[in-house]
Each structure stands twice: as structure tokens, then as C-alpha cells.
Amino acid sequence: MIEIKNLYKKFGKVEVLKGLDLTINPNTSEGGIFAVLGPNGSGKTTLIKSILGMVIPNKGEIEIQGKSVLKKHQYRNNINYLPQIANFPSNLSVNELIKMVKNLRPKPAADQEFIDLFRLEPFLDKKLGNLSGGTKQKVNILLTFMFDSELIILDEPTTGLDPISLLNLKKIILAEKEKGKMILITSHIMSFVEEMADEIVFLLDGKIYFKGTLAAIKEQTKQTDLEHAIAAILTKENV
């Protein structure tokens, strides 16, 4: 369970989060996959990075499983995080990077399973700087899912993936949900969100504008699909 109270974050003069309150509790919600949505620059990554301790909020409280996480770091060992842009060292090979990450996080790793699934074997000795965008994203996904963690945070996970890899990603996410994991996803691909998410968390103007099921957001906006439901909110709010 994640509980966020009165979260504020400013970058210089830009106020991104303005007293954001959010409780994500899979036990009382419809399911385990929560999509964090909002227009470009609305603060989705800032919120995620605050949960991860990579952004330090100006004010507010963040608790995971009832424990405050601000200025702590141990809890991060139990979060799998897929960053939006993976800045891999370009002169390392895929194999070297996997080994390095496994050394940094000494717990069982299912790397071979994902090497096989995404057919990464031919790329293992290639330098990361020479990989295509989609192949880099497959390495990014492998590094995220090879460890077993209770909380999984995915920032734009579909970027650059071909159709088969996208199907594989969806399978992996659903398998994690089956195991009872809590999964937070940001995505601008509404068809992906509609297919995967149990609940929507919609950020607007530094706060949570809506939290609830796909059915509820469609009903509230009187739209039949998520894309139009979101468009209806943004038009109404003149964003």
C-alpha cells in the first residue's frame, strides 16, 4: 500500500505537485495495475521519482506499507523500476551490464528467462551504445523484471517495442499481477492502458483529479473509450 499526503514539489519557480494526496491500496481497490495518467509535464514522473526517493519533495509524506520512506533508501530494494529513459553506459556490453546490476542487487535473478523471451542472446556481447532503441528497451525491461519485488513501477514501458515484444511485455505484467504484485504504470498509449489497467490515477494541476476504475471514468465523462474520456476532462478543464 502507498499513502501520499499533501505532497509538494517545486523545480525553481515551477510548482509541479501542489498538495497531492493519493492512497493506492490493492486490497480495497479493483486490482493490482494502476495507470498514472496526465498531460505532458503534469508531474507523473516527478510523482514516481518521489515514491522512489529520486526526487526529494519540498513538503508532504510518503508511506509504503505503513512506513515513511522519505530520506530512507533500504525500501528501494523491494521496488522494481523501469525508467522512462534508460541512460545505459554506452561502452558496456549487455552481458556486462546484467552482471553489474546483479552484483549491485544480490538476490536471485531470472535474467536468462527474459533473454530467451526477448531473444536477446545475439546481443549479449554487443555494446549498449550500438543497440537499437527497441532492443535497449528490452534490456531495460529485463533489468526491471529479473528480480522479484512487491512493487513494480513502469515509466512508459511500451516505448519502441515491436508488436511481439509488446505482447511479451503485457504477458509479463499480467503474470506479476497474478502473483499479487502492485504495479504502477505511466503511459500515453490509451489502448495499452485500457487493456491493462484496473484503476486510473489522473494527475492535473499538481493534484489527483480522478482516481477510480476505467468504467467509472467513462461513466463520469459519458464516453465509451478512455481516449475520449481523457480528452473530455482536458477540454472541460481547458488544458
Ligand SMILES: Nc1ncnc2c1ncn2[C@@H]1O[C@H](COP(=O)(O)OP(=O)(O)OP(=O)(O)O)[C@@H](O)[C@H]1O
Ligand atoms: N529535475 C528537474 N528540474 C527542473 N524541472 C523539472 C525537473 N524534473 C521535472 N521538471 C519539470 O517538472 C514538470 C513535470 O515533469 P514530469 O517529467 O514529472 O512530467 P510528466 O507528467 O512525467 O510528463 P511527460 O508526460 O511529458 O513524461 C515539467 O514542467 C518539467 O519540466
